[in-house]
Amino acid sequence: MISPTVKSxxxxxxxxxxxxxxxKPRHLINTIQLxxxxxxxxxxxxxxxxxxVRSGNPAPLEEHKKLLGKVVTMLFxxxxxxxxxxxxxxxxxxxxxxxFLGKDDIQLGVNETLYDTVKVLSSMTACIFARVNKHQExxxxxxxxxxxxxxxLCDRFHPLQAIADLLTIKEAFGARKGLKLAWVGDSxxxxxxxxxxxxxxxxxxxISVPSGISLDSEVETVAKKLAQEQxxxxxxxxxPVVAVxxxxxxxxxxxxxxxxxxxxxxxxxxxDGFRITKELISKGGAADDWKFMHCLPRHPEEVxxxxxxxxxxxxxxxxxxxxxxxxxxxxxxxxxxxDLLQ
Numbered sequence: 001m002i003s004p005t006v007k008s009x010x011x012x013x014x015x016x017x018x019x020x021x022x023x024k025p026r027h028l029i030n031t032i033q034l035x036x037x038x039x040x041x042x043x044x045x046x047x048x049x050x051x052x053v054r055s056g057n058p059a060p061l062e063e064h065k066k067l068l069g070k071v072v073t074m075l076f077x078x079x080x081x082x083x084x085x086x087x088x089x090x091x092x093x094x095x096x097x098x099x100f101l102g103k104d105d106i107q108l109g110v111n112e113t114l115y116d117t118v119k120v121l122s123s124m125t126a127c128i129f130a131r132v133n134k135h136q137e138x139x140x141x142x143x144x145x146x147x148x149x150x151x152x153l154c155d156r157f158h159p160l161q162a163i164a165d166l167l168t169i170k171e172a173f174g175a176r177k178g179l180k181l182a183w184v185g186d187s188x189x190x191x192x193x194x195x196x197x198x199x200x201x202x203x204x205x206x207i208s209v210p211s212g213i214s215l216d217s218e219v220e221t222v223a224k225k226l227a228q229e230q231x232x233x234x235x236x237x238x239x240p241v242v243a244v245x246x247x248x249x250x251x252x253x254x255x256x257x258x259x260x261x262x263x264x265x266x267x268x269x270x271x272d273g274f275r276i277t278k279e280l281i282s283k284g285g286a287a288d289d290w291k292f293m294h295c296l297p298r299h300p301e302e303v304x305x306x307x308x309x310x311x312x313x314x315x316x317x318x319x320x321x322x323x324x325x326x327x328x329x330x331x332x333x334x335x336x337x338x339d340l341l342q
Contacts, residue, residue, distance in 0.1 A: 026338025027142040027149040028329055030157035031196040032222050038340040039166075039200045045328040046167045046321065049093075053324070059093075066335045068095035070126040074152070075141075077103050077132045082296065082322045083152050083160070087129050090326035094335065096126060115144050122146040127334045129326075130154075148333040156216060158189045161295050162197035163325035168318040169203070169249055172291050177202030180233070180287070182247035184208050184240040184274055185302065190253045190295055192219045195234075199226040204233035208243035210270050240274050244284030251293045252276050252302050268301060276303040278310075293318050 031039055052059055072091035074084065084100065091098040101121075108117045114137070121128055122145040130141055130149055135156040141149045151159055169176060181198045183191045187209045195205050196219065205223065207215065215236050227234035237243060244250055255267045255274075281290060292313045294303060307313065336342045 025146065025148045026333060027145070027151075028159055028333055029138060029142060029149075029151050031159050031162050031193045031200065032218070034200070034340070036200045039163075039197060041340050042163050042325075042328045042332060043166045043170060043201070045331060046163055046324040047170065049327040049331075050167070050321070050324040053093075064093065064095045066094045067091070067126055067330070070096045071124065072096045072098050072330070072334075073121055073125040073128045074098060074100045075108075075121070075128050075130045075132070076100065076152075077137075078153065080131055080153075082319055083129075083131055086160075086322040086326045087152065089323050090330050093327055094330055096330075099125070114140055118144045119146075127330070148338070150329055150333065153189065156189055157193050158295075159193050159197075160322065160325050160329065161190055162193035163328065164318060164321040165194055165251075165293060165295070166197050166201055167321045167324060168293065168314050169198075169201075169291075171317065171321075172314055173248065173289075179248040180204045180206065180246055181249040181251060182206045182208070182243040182284075182286070183251050184243055184276060184280075185252040185271070186255050187213050187215050188253060191251075192216050194251065195219060195223050196226065199223055199230065199232055199234065202230060202232065203249075205235075206233070206243040206247065207236045208238060208240045208274075209236075210274065211238045212270070240280060241284040244281055244286045244290075246285065246287055248287045248289060249291050249293060250276060250281065250286060253295055254297070254299060255302060256299070271301075275301060276307050278304070278306050281307070295319075 072087065074087055076084070088098040106117065108114060118141050125147060127148040127150060128141065128145060129152045130138060131152040132138060132154050135154045138149065138151050138154045151157055173179060181203050183206070191207060195207065198205050220236065223234050255271050256264050276292065290312060292303070292307050292310070292315070294308070294315045296315060296319055298308060308315065332340045
């Protein structure tokens with residue numbers, strides 16, 4: 001924790017007796033903080049970047065100069081494949097140099113406080129992609145950073161994944177209004193942002209988790225409000241068969257997050273009946289055009305091969321779209337300084 005004394009001088013720097021106050025940047029914390037229009041703009045921008053990259057034609061040189069000579073920092077407490085590769089690729093697209101800082105690379109938590117670390121990093125870099133454990137770490141980084149903090153995963157939220165997921169859904173279905181998304185699995189950071197993002201995009205949401213597991217209270221409150229405002233359906237239940245009824249998109253994620261490996265046997269028993277199979281999808285009566293999504297890495301107990309590798313699966317398109325989500329976020333929060341509608 002950061003002491004009250006240190007907090008009292010946040011945002012102030014002194015050079016030769018003069019004071020310089022630095023304007024606070026806009027950060028990406030979760031999809032709750034965004035308006036429907038802002039979230040939609042991020043998805044549309046990601047789609048535009050994908051179209052340009054996939055065309056095989058070079059982007060205008062100006063695109064690659066937007067962050068030329070600057071550094072995009074990746075402050076990662078947790079290992080990653082898609083987040084690291086997509087962030088480095090997005091940074092390179094804009095001409096920036098990506099810098100990966102793992103938990104064993106710097107003094108944070110050993111000989112230096114979070115406050116001191118973020119003040120140093122934000123004085124030298126254009127933004128910080130932070131993949132951390134606790135959500136409090138994200139809020140502390142945001143409070144003290146002079147550059148945008150991009151939440152690249154914490155225990156409560158995963159907004160970059162939500163942007164990639166809604167791009168994937170847009171590509172598969174075109175119009176999103178009137179669709180239904182069914183989540184079958186754990187109550188975690190991925191569905192917290194995906195539920196809000198789906199409702200902002202006109203998609204009804206059904207979340208099914210084992211009995212005894214609850215939904216994040218803030219997420220539930222916002223989700224119910226969004227559903228009511230847009231005339232959509234939102235439900236939180238404990239029966240996967242009911243959840244997948246008429247679902248166009250069926251989604252799951254790992255049951256055992258990093259750091260929970262010692263709970264595997266307990267989790268396996270708790271999630272009995274929640275494995276995504278063709279039998280479950282048929283029994284529940286999913287829509288004829290159903291698609292399957294998973295943010296990866298995938299474990300066989302979560303979904304059978306017949307679904308994961310089927311023609312209905314979008315998992316690898318979804319993974320690729322993490323690159324374009326990162327590009328959209330850098331362009332909006334860093335290049336355009338938080339003006340998401342520009």
